[in-house]
Amino acid sequence: MSPLILCLLDGNCAGMTFTSLQGMYSRMIAVACFLSLSTLLCKYSTMMPVFDKNIEAYEVYSPTTETEHRNHSLFYLFLTVLNMSVILPINVLRLILMYRSDSGSLILVFFVFMYLENIGMCMIETYFIILCHKLDHKFFKINCDLERLGWEIVKPAMSIFENTVTVGHRVVYHGDFYGPNDHSIANEMEIIRIRHRLIRDAVYLLIDLFGIPMGLSLFTLCVMTLFDIYYQVFNVMGSSSRSLIFIYMWLLQYSIRFYTIIVAADNTTKQVNLYSPRV
Numbered sequence: 001m002s003p004l005i006l007c008l009l010d011g012n013c014a015g016m017t018f019t020s021l022q023g024m025y026s027r028m029i030a031v032a033c034f035l036s037l038s039t040l041l042c043k044y045s046t047m048m049p050v051f052d053k054n055i056e057a058y059e060v061y062s063p064t065t066e067t068e069h070r071n072h073s074l075f076y077l078f079l080t081v082l083n084m085s086v087i088l089p090i091n092v093l094r095l096i097l098m099y100r101s102d103s104g105s106l107i108l109v110f111f112v113f114m115y116l117e118n119i120g121m122c123m124i125e126t127y128f129i130i131l132c133h134k135l136d137h138k139f140f141k142i143n144c145d146l147e148r149l150g151w152e153i154v155k156p157a158m159s160i161f162e163n164t165v166t167v168g169h170r171v172v173y174h175g176d177f178y179g180p181n182d183h184s185i186a187n188e189m190e191i192i193r194i195r196h197r198l199i200r201d202a203v204y205l206l207i208d209l210f211g212i213p214m215g216l217s218l219f220t221l222c223v224m225t226l227f228d229i230y231y232q233v234f235n236v237m238g239s240s241s242r243s244l245i246f247i248y249m250w251l252l253q254y255s256i257r258f259y260t261i262i263v264a265a266d267n268t269t270k271q272v273n274l275y276s277p278r279v
Contacts, residue, residue, distance in 0.1 A: 035212065043209050054202040
């Protein structure tokens with residue numbers, strides 16, 4: 001159906017010899033979206049409960065504060081608004097122009113479904129980025145705790161100087177990281193090890209669950225960029241998409257989505273590897 005729609009857009013493909021190439025764009029989106037959703041549906045019910053249990057176990061040792069919950073919500077809101085602000089306006093504008101140019105109901109329905117598939121892939125990407133952001137923050141807290149604990153161990157003189165009180169002629173040391181007389185440094189190190197292991201296992205689950213969908217998303221974003229440039233240069237997609245605003249907005253959309261996926265995965269990986277050899 002894809003070649004037919006594109007032919008209808010450009011005058012029944014008069015003199016065109018690349019009909020199969022024209023249909024690859026929408027087919028690629030459909031196949032990528034189908035494989036992404038299929039993978040998630042097959043793995044989500046078995047892997048996500050384990051992921052949630054790891055997070056719940058971590059919360060026992062280091063509960064998330066109200067401020068952190070609010071920051072996560074603000075980040076989710078910001079990312080959702082950012083993605084929708086570069087996807088919805090240009091797609092709606094494209095559909096309006098197609099409707100005004102009497103492109104036909106079949107063409108409108110086709111592009112509505114294609115844009116919905118694109119939004120569906122973007123929602124999967126957003127969900128992945130949100131989970132990465134939460135894990136990245138937890139790893140950051142663990143690494144900060146390790147640094148502070150290491151400072152007490154490596155710099156005992158400084159720690160004693162800053163955390164001692166004089167009682168008569170005696171000096172009482174309150175240098176343990178989690179406060180005086182609460183836990184020993186060895187116990188706190190073990191707690192940090194447990195926290196790190198729980199979140200590290202959660203990362204492995206996240207990689208297994210989202211590895212294929214995110215790989216498909218990155219591949220699709222790269223290929224769609226090439227196709228959009230090709231279609232714009234050779235005016236393949238018809239008069240309703242030849243304005244430069246379309247190519248600029250689509251390239252902006254692909255760039256933002258590609259960048260956020262890469263940055264989220266890279267930041268989480270860096271936090272995992274920062275102190276892994278020591279934990």
